[in-house]
Amino acid sequence: MFFHAGNENQRPLSPSPVLELSNVSKRFSKRLDAVEKFARRLGADVPEHTVHAVDRVSFGVARGEVVGLVGESGCGKSTLGRLACGLIEPSEGQVLYKGQRPAGTQRPQMIFQDPFASLNPRMRVEEIIGEAPVVHGFVSRSELKNYVSEMLEQVGLDPSYRRRYPHQFSGGQRARIGIARALAVKPDFLVCDEAVAALDVSIQAQVLNLFMDLRENLGLTYLFISHDLGVVRHLAQRVVVMYLGRVVESAPAAELFAAPNHPYTRALLAEVPRLERKRREFAPIKGEIPSPLAPPAGCHFHPRCPHATERCAREAPVLREIAPGRLSACHLNG
Amino acid sequence: MKEFLSNRIAATGLAMLMVVIAIALFAPWISPQNPYDLGKLDLMDSRLEPGGKYLLGTDGQGRDMLSAIFYGLRVSLLVGAASGVIALTLGGLLGVLAAYVGGRFESILMRIVDIQLGFPAILVALILIAVLGKGVDKIIFALVCVQWAYYARTARSAALVERGKEYMEAARGLGLSRTRIVLKHLLPNASPPLIVVGTVQVAHAIALEATLSFLGLGLPATEPSLGLLIANGYEYLLSGKYWISMYPGVALLLTILAINLVGDQLRDQLNPRLSRA
Amino acid sequence: MLEIENLVTEFATRDGIARAVNDVSFELKPKEILGVVGESGSGKSVLGYSMIGLVDPPGRVVSGSVRFEGRELIGLPEEEMRALRGKRIAMIFQDPMMTLNPVLSIETQMVETVFAHESFDRAKARKICLENLELVGIASPERRLKQYPHEFSGGMRQRVAIAIALLHRPALIIADEPTTALDVTVQGQILYEMQRLVRETGAALVWITHDLSVVAGFADSVAVMYAGRIVENGRTEDVLHSPRHPYTRSLLDSVPANNIGQVRLRQIPGMTPSLARLPAGCSFRERCGHADAQCSSMPEMKTSVRCHHPLC
Ligand SMILES: Nc1ncnc2c1ncn2[C@@H]1O[C@H](COP(=O)(O)OP(=O)(O)O)[C@@H](O)[C@H]1O
Ligand SMILES: Nc1ncnc2c1ncn2[C@@H]1O[C@H](COP(=O)(O)OP(=O)(O)O)[C@@H](O)[C@H]1O
Ligand code: SF4
Ligand SMILES: [Mg+2]
Ligand SMILES: [Mg+2]
Numbered sequence: 074m075f076f077h078a079g080n081e082n083q084r085p086l087s088p089s090p091v092l093e094l095s096n097v098s099k100r101f102s103k104r105l106d107a108v109e110k111f112a113r114r115l116g117a118d119v120p121e122h123t124v125h126a127v128d129r130v131s132f133g134v135a136r137g138e139v140v141g142l143v144g145e146s147g148c149g150k151s152t153l154g155r156l157a158c159g160l161i162e163p164s165e166g167q168v169l170y171k172g173q174r175p176a177g178t179q180r181p182q183m184i185f186q187d188p189f190a191s192l193n194p195r196m197r198v199e200e201i202i203g204e205a206p207v208v209h210g211f212v213s214r215s216e217l218k219n220y221v222s223e224m225l226e227q228v229g230l231d232p233s234y235r236r237r238y239p240h241q242f243s244g245g246q247r248a249r250i251g252i253a254r255a256l257a258v259k260p261d262f263l264v265c266d267e268a269v270a271a272l273d274v275s276i277q278a279q280v281l282n283l284f285m286d287l288r289e290n291l292g293l294t295y296l297f298i299s300h301d302l303g304v305v306r307h308l309a310q311r312v313v314v315m316y317l318g319r320v321v322e323s324a325p326a327a328e329l330f331a332a333p334n335h336p337y338t339r340a341l342l343a344e345v346p347r348l349e350r351k352r353r354e355f356a357p358i359k360g361e362i363p364s365p366l367a368p369p370a371g372c373h374f375h376p377r378c379p380h381a382t383e384r385c386a387r388e389a390p391v392l393r394e395i396a397p398g399r400l401s402a403c404h405l406n407g
Numbered sequence: 408m409k410e411f412l413s414n415r416i417a418a419t420g421l422a423m424l425m426v427v428i429a430i431a432l433f434a435p436w437i438s439p440q441n442p443y444d445l446g447k448l449d450l451m452d453s454r455l456e457p458g459g460k461y462l463l464g465t466d467g468q469g470r471d472m473l474s475a476i477f478y479g480l481r482v483s484l485l486v487g488a489a490s491g492v493i494a495l496t497l498g499g500l501l502g503v504l505a506a507y508v509g510g511r512f513e514s515i516l517m518r519i520v521d522i523q524l525g526f527p528a529i530l531v532a533l534i535l536i537a538v539l540g541k542g543v544d545k546i547i548f549a550l551v552c553v554q555w556a557y558y559a560r561t562a563r564s565a566a567l568v569e570r571g572k573e574y575m576e577a578a579r580g581l582g583l584s585r586t587r588i589v590l591k592h593l594l595p596n597a598s599p600p601l602i603v604v605g606t607v608q609v610a611h612a613i614a615l616e617a618t619l620s621f622l623g624l625g626l627p628a629t630e631p632s633l634g635l636l637i638a639n640g641y642e643y644l645l646s647g648k649y650w651i652s653m654y655p656g657v658a659l660l661l662t663i664l665a666i667n668l669v670g671d672q673l674r675d676q677l678n679p680r681l682s683r684a
Numbered sequence: 685m686l687e688i689e690n691l692v693t694e695f696a697t698r699d700g701i702a703r704a705v706n707d708v709s710f711e712l713k714p715k716e717i718l719g720v721v722g723e724s725g726s727g728k729s730v731l732g733y734s735m736i737g738l739v740d741p742p743g744r745v746v747s748g749s750v751r752f753e754g755r756e757l758i759g760l761p762e763e764e765m766r767a768l769r770g771k772r773i774a775m776i777f778q779d780p781m782m783t784l785n786p787v788l789s790i791e792t793q794m795v796e797t798v799f800a801h802e803s804f805d806r807a808k809a810r811k812i813c814l815e816n817l818e819l820v821g822i823a824s825p826e827r828r829l830k831q832y833p834h835e836f837s838g839g840m841r842q843r844v845a846i847a848i849a850l851l852h853r854p855a856l857i858i859a860d861e862p863t864t865a866l867d868v869t870v871q872g873q874i875l876y877e878m879q880r881l882v883r884e885t886g887a888a889l890v891w892i893t894h895d896l897s898v899v900a901g902f903a904d905s906v907a908v909m910y911a912g913r914i915v916e917n918g919r920t921e922d923v924l925h926s927p928r929h930p931y932t933r934s935l936l937d938s939v940p941a942n943n944i945g946q947v948r949l950r951q952i953p954g955m956t957p958s959l960a961r962l963p964a965g966c967s968f969r970e971r972c973g974h975a976d977a978q979c980s981s982m983p984e985m986k987t988s989v990r991c992h993h994p995l996c
Contacts, residue, residue, distance in 0.1 A: 208584075282948050
């Protein structure tokens, strides 16, 4: 993984990133409804609501790497994942997968959170998994049965489940079907968006192990999006922390968890429920994540930051290298 | 299916509907006489009371009411079903497409739907028939025109819900074409509510056609539907010859009731369709 | 204050009788926090509902006793139960909208809750509402009181639901996964405040969660549920640091945070069995590494663990 930090530090740490985001922004504007449009035409001051879901984010993921992406809900993680998979186009900047815009089957595959909503309820497992490979000519119709069986076995499901419908499976099994569907188009890269969040602890362990096995067997690269720092800590080699659409810190996982630099990362880590904790006696982080419609000026985190100064309210800190391979966007770093 | 039959009322409705459909299909073979073969009619037998030679009596031209109802049912069901299928296909496709494509296409289409639904169906149908003239094809066309908007609206809202689901995004991520996504993923999942609306609408269509025919605007007298039969008997009602109007009316009522019972159960069953897992 | 003995709640399902709560017993004292943990479908929510008479058909409390402040609640007439609910016993749900009505202002809802059990004048009721909003950490309560649920974030809504639950200073609060849908930061704040509230108001708290790490440092004691039964209970530190039931042990082992650094997680073999088709004997038998012939008979709850071969 490497980072473009600000503009002066463009020092790729890895020669050929598989996925490269440069200065990517994504804005959503809420369409004005008829009444609002009318009021505007009459000269009333109705603002267009624009959400900066992703705000000038740059990073790359090297082949074989596991990058964790964390942050509170609404900070833009899923949007970033969709951008990486080419499911939405950036408003600014560019996303390159193996040097090209992600399209067709040349793109990362997404693994979704909801094991119910992510499978077409009216298709049999065979069709769910086999549709895309047949359409793209990876397999012929006659080989399909074997191919689907192979995919099912790869994710630890019995090939005899081929003819079943999604509602005949448990949550954990459905998650596996979703993974098999993605693997069926032979991706090199998986974007897992909260892929285990909806699963029970014991099932979650099984699916996380499956991800690790697949990585070993197929040499996959992962962007692992999760609000669960425990999961990210377990899997990721490198962690990117987002806050209100911006990257605030990025570091090798071990270093980030041992010595978080950014005050937001520190606050986030302090809140993680831990088994070894004795008593919850500390004062928690102040306030809630502000509305992305009207993010605070300067450093987005300053209203909640215990170290905020007057400068933080004024000036947005740039993401800078604070140690080799570590980046942080905070004025405290000078 | 098993579940369907476990509800007794629905099972009755389904049985009734089957009988009605069977009668309509086999009318030429099961009717005591061919009510439109004028050579077979005996004017001497006109307006006979029910019972005796004619189970449900005869009308003003000595036509056996039972046979007339069987044939009338055939026409009514044909008109209802044909207009329903065409309207469902057309409205469903447009609605799903509107949800998927969005933008200007969607807004224009939905405005048309709103306008269409703003007028009473009977009024629109009356105007169309007045312009087009009588005939089975014309009335089917008129009924499609008044019905497609219901399907389009239902299909669009169902498709909007489905479009936001993750499996749709997954389909795009797999590089599948737009046509394929609409036809294989969006349409099948947006259609269960359409089928429910469909049953209700077919019942509406049959009633609407009956109304038009009753007003003398629907079908030509050579192809009388239940509505026309009712209208024909109407003039005799006051003179106590109730059967000429009433039995076709009962047949119409039972048909619509059967369809609605089946529709209700379908709705209950298709709605929480995932909870059955 | 609360004593539950041999509580059994059954559901008549298509596959047969499902005992969602099976022979559950525990006690709770004022100011005590009990964490009820277990995977989904283990019967946690049904246990909560059974305690306050909210089990709906096809479910039914079949036997057992729930004694609260010296009164037996099982078999209590619905009217008396309703008088208790909301006043002496309050429940908080995972989805705060189970408590909140989307079309009424927070003020209307809170004041009505006050009037449900008290006959204060409106000004006094309002004052109580303000105090409670402040108590759960809602800034500028005067302004917030006038707003509607949709104007609140998820975390704030849950706080309002908690404030409503606290209005009558209940002696017992049952909270069913109230922080599961919230961010860790908001969860942290709410856990912190709940702990403070329990201390200040003297209420006892039953905190239902699927997340073992939530109860760590929060609950005084923990009950671990598997397939409708409590398989282990005890002081939180003891259960989490030296679990004695093989299921608790496996569950702790499968938590990623306990397996740092890309090693394989230890996973529990097989799947949670359907409640209507449990294996004979110990329900965990088929997934347990320690099972032997003895385990085909149901183990008793001995020294706070339900296992023939407890780990030391
Ligand atoms: N399709 C969309 N239309 C409008 N706003 C959106 C859309 N997708 C995401 N957003 C907004 O962008 C922000 C980031 O959302 P998301 O990427 O889903 O965050 P996360 O996954 O971190 O919870 C949120 O404020 C969300 O409301
Ligand atoms: N309404 C219901 N109808 C039938 N069975 C139910 C119902 N509610 C709960 N159950 C049964 O009770 C079991 C436990 O449910 P629940 O208490 O909600 O689990 P938890 O809260 O631990 O996830 C379920 O597995 C199910 O078998
Ligand atoms: S009773 Fe037997 S099977 Fe059950 S947990 Fe204990 S050792 Fe395992
Ligand atoms: Mg997300
Ligand atoms: Mg529950």
